[in-house]
Amino acid sequence: MFAPRLLALLVPALIATSAHAGVALIGKGSLSGSDLSGLTGTLENGTAANILGGLGSAVAWAGGDTFLLTPDRGPNATTWNTAVDNTTSWIPRFQTLSLGLSSASFSAGSVATLSPVLNATTLLSSTTALNYGSAPVLTGGSGQNYFTGRSDAFAAGLSTNSANARFDPEGIRVAASGKSVYISDEYGPYIYRFDRATGERTGVITLPEKFAVSKLSAVGDTEIASNTSGRVANKGMEGLAITPDGKTLVGIMQSPLAQDGGTNAGVVRIVTVDLATGKVTHEYAYQLENIGTAAKPKYTSISEIVAINDHQFLIDERDGKGLGDDSKAGFKKIFQVDLSTGQDVSNISGESALAAKSVGKSLFVDLAALLKANGYTDRTIPAKIEGLAFGPNVLVDGVLQHTLIVTNDNDFLDTVGVNGVPTANPNQFFVLGISGDVLAGYQAQRIPEPASLALAALGLGGLMLRRKK
Numbered sequence: 001m002f003a004p005r006l007l008a009l010l011v012p013a014l015i016a017t018s019a020h021a022g023v024a025l026i027g028k029g030s031l032s033g034s035d036l037s038g039l040t041g042t043l044e045n046g047t048a049a050n051i052l053g054g055l056g057s058a059v060a061w062a063g064g065d066t067f068l069l070t071p072d073r074g075p076n077a078t079t080w081n082t083a084v085d086n087t088t089s090w091i092p093r094f095q096t097l098s099l100g101l102s103s104a105s106f107s108a109g110s111v112a113t114l115s116p117v118l119n120a121t122t123l124l125s126s127t128t129a130l131n132y133g134s135a136p137v138l139t140g141g142s143g144q145n146y147f148t149g150r151s152d153a154f155a156a157g158l159s160t161n162s163a164n165a166r167f168d169p170e171g172i173r174v175a176a177s178g179k180s181v182y183i184s185d186e187y188g189p190y191i192y193r194f195d196r197a198t199g200e201r202t203g204v205i206t207l208p209e210k211f212a213v214s215k216l217s218a219v220g221d222t223e224i225a226s227n228t229s230g231r232v233a234n235k236g237m238e239g240l241a242i243t244p245d246g247k248t249l250v251g252i253m254q255s256p257l258a259q260d261g262g263t264n265a266g267v268v269r270i271v272t273v274d275l276a277t278g279k280v281t282h283e284y285a286y287q288l289e290n291i292g293t294a295a296k297p298k299y300t301s302i303s304e305i306v307a308i309n310d311h312q313f314l315i316d317e318r319d320g321k322g323l324g325d326d327s328k329a330g331f332k333k334i335f336q337v338d339l340s341t342g343q344d345v346s347n348i349s350g351e352s353a354l355a356a357k358s359v360g361k362s363l364f365v366d367l368a369a370l371l372k373a374n375g376y377t378d379r380t381i382p383a384k385i386e387g388l389a390f391g392p393n394v395l396v397d398g399v400l401q402h403t404l405i406v407t408n409d410n411d412f413l414d415t416v417g418v419n420g421v422p423t424a425n426p427n428q429f430f431v432l433g434i435s436g437d438v439l440a441g442y443q444a445q446r447i448p449e450p451a452s453l454a455l456a457a458l459g460l461g462g463l464m465l466r467r468k469k
Contacts, residue, residue, distance in 0.1 A: 029114030056407025176246025
């Protein structure tokens, strides 16, 4: 149950069914095929090692018309080995794309068709040795130790051990310098810094032990059953934001920690990190929506967080239904929050205690309603709408508007069944146009984009790999 203060704030969000008056769908695009990693052959489940899938698990603006997108832990929708949750030796990576915003013409009341272009693929690695457990070891010809999506690539100890090779990227943001990226994950949960040009890990931000699990397993359900504290398996740090000044990271968990009630509870934690010190400075509580009943609540989960300024953020909250799940999309909403309305909860645990100190939230846009108003149906709205990033301002009928890029994770499945009918399921990009009065406090992140970054990334995607047991 919400605290009285929160209930008053949330009433508009609970009854609203449509988009904010100043938010419209102005562009869309899609992209499929192979990436530019230079990888050949297939993964354990038969999927091509260079498949261009799962792009919208996370998206970050890199300045101009350039965006960075990272898939999660790789293709695991095909059953091949349940002992490792059907995960494969997928090498985590990020893709550098131009979305086609600079060449598109935007008009009120219409949706422009974008032409996204893949410019580079960057594989993620460590120069220090990694724990691969029973998973295949992945090394490169120039001393790279590649991270892997395999769930069994870990050693004994806490799940936040940064020497473990398993990595499940879920959030990405570009550093203020433009030369590094920060990526959050679900296995640890981890937050790592990588060199944008080479993909080499250059920094580790260690979260407090309360976020870690101590009994690790390659099977998510086993890991959940074995731990009473820490992140729930496959529901770690899902979203990552960076403040416009580039000084603070803000991460959010997908679901509540085990000690806060796990997936049966409704309050997740938001974490702030001072990048000057690399230390966690605050924790805040965020109340999820109940999409079940009062007697038997069922909660949504978090997919992303993006900064409006240094204290206001947009949060993507959703169910898992829609295209890709062969079901009807229900709840896909973006909420606006203000961390200054919350209280630090670093020393608090338990759902009710956290709920009493939650940050205020209000509905920003109902994505499902917005997409339906533009011709989508319950079954064609992507199930996993997971990425949010502000982009460059654009002209809509001659009027300057902000853009919000929304992306989906297609689970590496280009085709899925819808009522028994094979249906295209591409990586999709939605561009929302936002009038200036709607985001009066918005501050764009200023990111330099050295020309050398793109050239360097292009030359590093095809490094030869050596695999051994």
